[in-house]
Amino acid sequence: xxxxxxxxxxxxxxxxxxxxxxxxxxxxxxxxxxxxxxxxxxxxxxxxxxxxxxxxxxxxxxxxxxxxxxxxxxxxxxxxxxxxxxxxxxxxxxxxxxxxxxxxxxxxxxxxxxxxxxxxxxxxxxxxxxxxxxxxxxxxxxxxxxxxxxxxxxxxxxxxxxxxxxxxxxxxxxxxxxxxxxxxxxxxxxxxxxxxxxxxxxxxxxxxxxxxxxxxxxxxxxxxxxxxxxxxxxxxxxxxxxxxxxxxxxxxxxxxxxxxxxxxxxxxxxxxxxxxxxxxxxxx
Numbered sequence: 001x002x003x004x005x006x007x008x009x010x011x012x013x014x015x016x017x018x019x020x021x022x023x024x025x026x027x028x029x030x031x032x033x034x035x036x037x038x039x040x041x042x043x044x045x046x047x048x049x050x051x052x053x054x055x056x057x058x059x060x061x062x063x064x065x066x067x068x069x070x071x072x073x074x075x076x077x078x079x080x081x082x083x084x085x086x087x088x089x090x091x092x093x094x095x096x097x098x099x100x101x102x103x104x105x106x107x108x109x110x111x112x113x114x115x116x117x118x119x120x121x122x123x124x125x126x127x128x129x130x131x132x133x134x135x136x137x138x139x140x141x142x143x144x145x146x147x148x149x150x151x152x153x154x155x156x157x158x159x160x161x162x163x164x165x166x167x168x169x170x171x172x173x174x175x176x177x178x179x180x181x182x183x184x185x186x187x188x189x190x191x192x193x194x195x196x197x198x199x200x201x202x203x204x205x206x207x208x209x210x211x212x213x214x215x216x217x218x219x220x221x222x223x224x225x226x227x228x229x230x231x232x233x234x235x236x237x238x239x240x241x242x243x244x245x246x247x248x249x250x251x252x253x254x255x256x257x258x259x260x261x262x263x264x265x266x267x268x269x270x271x272x273x274x275x276x277x278x279x280x281x282x283x284x
Contacts (some may be wrong), residue, residue, distance in 0.1 A: 002186040009183040010260040010273075013253070016183075017088035020081055021100045025107060030075070032111025035075035040065040040119035040215035046203065047145070048138050055245060060204035064196045065176075071182045071195065077211050078108050078241075083176040087257055109241075116214035125221040135223040146220025149208070164208060168243025169267020170174035170249075171207030174198040175244075176252035208240040 005013075022027070042063055050059035069078070085104055088096045125131065135143070153160035153179030181194035201211065217232040 002190055004184050004186065006256065006260045007263075009180065010256050012183045013084055013180060013256065014091050014093070015260065017081070017084035017086070018093045018096055018116060020076065020085055021088060021096050021104050027176070028107045029111045029114075031075045032078075032108040033115040033168075035070045035077045035216060036112035036115025036117075036211055037119050038066050038070040038073075038075065038115075039077065039112075039211050040116040040123075042069075043212050043215050044119065044123050044138075044142075044219075046142055048273045051138050051141050057204060060200055060272065063203045067082070067175075067178060067199045068192045068195050070099065071179065072188065072191065076108055076111075077111050077175075077179075078105065079172045079175045079197060079209065079211060079248060080179040081105060081108050081230035082245045083253040087253050087261075090254075094212075112211045113214045116211060117127040117218050120215050120222060123218055129224060139219075139223045141224050142216060143225030144222045146225045146232070147227050150217070150227045150235040154235045155232065160235075164236065164239050165243040167206070168208040168240040169212070169247035170205070171202050171209050171249035172238075173211060173249045173251040174202035174207065175215035176248040178202075180252060180256065190261050208236070208243065210237060210240045210244050213237055213240055235274050 023031075042065060045066070046059035046063035048059075049062055050056050053059075071080075081104060085096075085101045089098065089101055123136075124139070127135045127142075134140075149164075153164045156163070175198065177198040178195045181198065182191045184194050185191050213236055217227075217236060220234070221229065222228070
C-alpha cells in the first residue's frame with residue numbers, strides 16, 4: 001500500500017498547512033468552491049440512497065466517495081485546514097501568522113459555502129421541478145434533517161448546545177483523521193481505503209460537519225423546512241465550526257505533532273543482567 005511512516009506524513013501535514021497559507025486568493029477560492037460543491041453532491045447522494053433503501057448504513061458507506069474525490073483532486077475543506085494550518089503556525093514556519101491563518105480559514109469558508117449553496121439551489125430545483133411542485137421524498141427528508149439539527153437542539157437549551165458542540169468535535173476528529181489518512185500512502189488505492197474508514201464513521205454516527213451542513217440547511221430552507229436562517233446559524237453552523245476547530249486541532253493536529261514532530265526524549269534502557277555482570281555495573 002506504499003505506507004508512509006507517521007514521522008514523515010506529519011512533516012507533510014506541516015508543509016501542507018504552510019502551503020495553504022501562502023496560496024493565492026484565486027486558487028484558494030476555486031479549490032474551496034469545488035470542495036464544497038463535491039461534498040454537497042455526496043451528501044445529496046447519501047440522503048437519496050438512505051431514503052430509497054431505508055438503510056442509513058448504505059448511505060454512510062457510499063458518502064465517502066465525494067470526500068475521497070475532492071482530496072484526490074487537491075481541493076480544500078474548511079475542516080481540513082482547521083487541522084493543518086495551525087501546525088505551520090505552531091512550527092513557526094516563516095511568514096505564517098495568526099492573521100494569515102484566519103485569512104485562509106475565511107477564504108475557504110466562503111468558497112466552501114458558495115460551492116455547497118450552488119449545489120443546494122440546483123438540487124432544490126431538481127427536487128421540486130423548478131419549485132413548481134412540493135419537494136419529493138428526498139427533499140422532504142433534507143428538511144427533516146434541518147429541523148432536527150436546529151430546533152431539536154434548541155429544545156434542550158444548554159444541554160442541546162453542548163451535544164451539538166461535542167458532535168462537531170467528534171466529527172472533525174474523524175474527518176481530519178481522514179485528511180491525514182490521504183498522506184499515509186503514496187498510492188491511490190491506499191489513500192482511498194485509509195480515507196474511507198473515518199468518513200464512514202462520522203457520517204453514520206450523525207456527527208456535525210460544518211461544510212456538509214452548508215448544503216443540508218440552506219437546502220432545507222429552500223425546500224420550505226420549518227426553521228429560520230438564525231436557527232441555522234445559532235443552533236448549528238457557528239457552534240459546529242467552533243467544535244470542528246477544537247476536534248481537528250486538539251485530537252488530530254496537536255497529538256500527531258507532539259508525538260511525531262516533537263518526539264519526547266527516549267527513556268534510558270535497562271541494562272540486562274548478563275551485560276551488567278560482564279561490565280561490573282548494577283542491573284535495573
